[in-house]
Amino acid sequence: MIDAVGSVxxxxxxxxxxxxxxxxxxxxxKTYGGETIRQMxxxxxxxxxxxxxxxxxxGAVTAFQTRYQLFGGVQLSVVGLISRQSIIxxxxxxxxxxxxxxxxxxxxxxxxxxxxxxxxxxxxETLAYDPIAYLVVPRLIAAIVMLPILTILANAIxxxxxFLTAILATDVTSTAFSEGLRLAFAPFQIVYSIIKATIFGxxxxxxxxxxxxxxxxxxxxxxxxxxxxxxxxxVAILVLDALTALLLAPYLQG
Amino acid sequence: xxxxxxVLVGIVIAVAVLxxxxxxxxxxxxxxxxxxxxxxxxxxxxxxxxxxxxxxxxVNIGYVDEVDLRTDGTVLTTFRVGKQYHVPIGTTATVVAxxxxxxxxxxxxxxxxxxxxxSPGDTVPVGPSGPGIAxxxxxxxxxxxxxNAITTAxxxxxxxxxxxxxxxxxxxxxxxxxxxxxxxxxxxxRQLSATFAxxxxxxxxxxxxxxxxxxxxxxxxxxxxNLLSEDLKQTSMKLDSIVAKVDNGPGTVAKALNDPGxxxxxxxxxxxxxxLIVDVKKNPKRxxxxxxx
Numbered sequence: 056m057i058d059a060v061g062s063v064x065x066x067x068x069x070x071x072x073x074x075x076x077x078x079x080x081x082x083x084x085k086t087y088g089g090e091t092i093r094q095m096x097x098x099x100x101x102x103x104x105x106x107x108x109x110x111x112x113x114g115a116v117t118a119f120q121t122r123y124q125l126f127g128g129v130q131l132s133v134v135g136l137i138s139r140q141s142i143i144x145x146x147x148x149x150x151x152x153x154x155x156x157x158x159x160x161x162x163x164x165x166x167x168x169x170x171x172x173x174x175x176x177x178x179x180e181t182l183a184y185d186p187i188a189y190l191v192v193p194r195l196i197a198a199i200v201m202l203p204i205l206t207i208l209a210n211a212i213x214x215x216x217x218f219l220t221a222i223l224a225t226d227v228t229s230t231a232f233s234e235g236l237r238l239a240f241a242p243f244q245i246v247y248s249i250i251k252a253t254i255f256g257x258x259x260x261x262x263x264x265x266x267x268x269x270x271x272x273x274x275x276x277x278x279x280x281x282x283x284x285x286x287x288x289x290v291a292i293l294v295l296d297a298l299t300a301l302l303l304a305p306y307l308q309g
Numbered sequence: 310x311x312x313x314x315x316v317l318v319g320i321v322i323a324v325a326v327l328x329x330x331x332x333x334x335x336x337x338x339x340x341x342x343x344x345x346x347x348x349x350x351x352x353x354x355x356x357x358x359x360x361x362x363x364x365x366x367x368v369n370i371g372y373v374d375e376v377d378l379r380t381d382g383t384v385l386t387t388f389r390v391g392k393q394y395h396v397p398i399g400t401t402a403t404v405v406a407x408x409x410x411x412x413x414x415x416x417x418x419x420x421x422x423x424x425x426x427x428s429p430g431d432t433v434p435v436g437p438s439g440p441g442i443a444x445x446x447x448x449x450x451x452x453x454x455x456x457n458a459i460t461t462a463x464x465x466x467x468x469x470x471x472x473x474x475x476x477x478x479x480x481x482x483x484x485x486x487x488x489x490x491x492x493x494x495x496x497x498x499r500q501l502s503a504t505f506a507x508x509x510x511x512x513x514x515x516x517x518x519x520x521x522x523x524x525x526x527x528x529x530x531x532x533x534x535n536l537l538s539e540d541l542k543q544t545s546m547k548l549d550s551i552v553a554k555v556d557n558g559p560g561t562v563a564k565a566l567n568d569p570g571x572x573x574x575x576x577x578x579x580x581x582x583x584x585l586i587v588d589v590k591k592n593p594k595r596x597x598x599x600x601x602x
Contacts, residue, residue: 092318099318100317100321200322201321204322204326207325207329234369237337239361242337245332
C-alpha cells in the first residue's frame, strides 16, 4: 500500500522534473525556434482536414438532433442557440483535443520514444544540445498555439454545417437559426473555447512528450508508451475540461 | 521547405484569427458596422449585458454596447443602432425579457409614428417596465406559500386531527345507510308490485260496459243538476225581484208590509171581524133575517 502510494508520488515527481526542464528549455529559443514552425505545420496545418471533418459532422448532428429534441411550442431559434453553445463551449475544443490526441499525441510519443530507444536523445546530449529544448519545447509551443487555431476553425465549420443542416434538412429557417445563433452571445464564450483548447494542447504535448521521452527500450516499450500516452492525455483532457467548466462557466454569462 | 511551412502556418493562423474576430463581431453586433450611439438611464437593468439586442417595434436594430452602473444608482446603458435605422422622437426604452432563457433586450417603443428621429448621442426616455422574471417568480412564490399554508391546514385538519378517519367512518355509515335504504326500497317495490297485481286482478273483474253506463248516467245526472241549478238560480233571481218589489214598491202589499198604520188598521179590522163574528153567532137574527114570503 505504502509502495503504491509512493509510486504515485514518484510518478508525479517525475512529471514535475520534466516540467521544470521544459521551463528551463524555454530560455533557449535558438534551439527550439526553427523546429517550432515545423511542429506547428505538423500539428496544426496537417491536422486541419481531420479536425474540419470531425467538426462538420458534429455540427450537422448537433443541429439535427437538437431540432428533433424540441417539444412543441418551443421557438425554432433555440436550435441555433443550442448548436452554438454546444459547439463553441464544449464539442469544438473537446473533440478537436481528443482527435489530436490520437493523431498528433501518438505520433509525438512514437517519435520521441523511437529517438530514446535508438539513443538519438543521448546523442543530442553528447553534442551539448538540450534534448528537451530541441524536442519537447517546440512540440509544446506548437500544440499550445495550434490547438486554439484548429478549435476556432472547427467551431466555425461546426456552426456552419449546423446552419446548413438546420435549414436544408429540418424546418428551421435561416432567419430563426441566425436569431438563435446570436441570442445571449457573449464574446467571452469564444475566449472560453480558446482557453480550453490552449489547456488541451498543453496537456497533449506534455503527457505525450513525457511518455515518449521516457519510453523503455525496444519496440514494445515504444508501443506501450504510445498507448499509455494516448490514454493519459485523453483522460487528462476530460478532467481538465471539467475543471475549466467548473472554474470559468460562471463567467460565461458576462 | 521551411519557408513553405512558415507560409502555411501563417495562413492558417491568420484565417483562424480572422474567423474568430469576424464571427464574434457578427454574433455580437450582427455586422461590422458599429452604428450610432444612443443612451438610456434605467433604474433597473434586470441583468442587461453587453451585446444584447436592441429592438424597435420588435425588429433587431442594434446591440447594447455598454452597461455602466452610475454613482447615483442608475444604470447608464449605451447602445448602438444600425445607421440604416431611425428611432422616432417620443420613443421610450424599456428592458424586456427576450426568449425563455432569461436573456434580456432593450425594447424601443415609439409613442406614435413620427418622421423626426432621435439624433445620434441623444438619451432615450425610459418607459414603464413590464413584469420581469423576478416579479413573476415572486408572484409564483407567494402563490406557492399560500398553497403550502392551505396544504398544511388541510393536513392538520384532515390527517393530524383524524378528519380523514372521520370522513371514512361517515362514508362507511353512509354506505350502510344506503344499503338499508336499498333493502327497504326493494321490499317496498315488492309490496307495491303485489298491490298493483291485486288491483289489476280486481279491476279485471269489473264489467266495463256497466262502468261506462254508470259513468254516462253520472254525466247526465250532472248535466241535469247543472240545468236544475240554472233554473233555481233564475227562480231565485225572480223571487228576489218580487220580494224587492214587494218590499220597496209603491203597491198595496208593500204598504201593507211596511206601513205600521195599515198593520194597526188590519189588526183593528180583524178584531172588529172577531167581535162581529161573535155577535153574529150570538145574535144571528140581527144580521140574518130570512123571509120566505
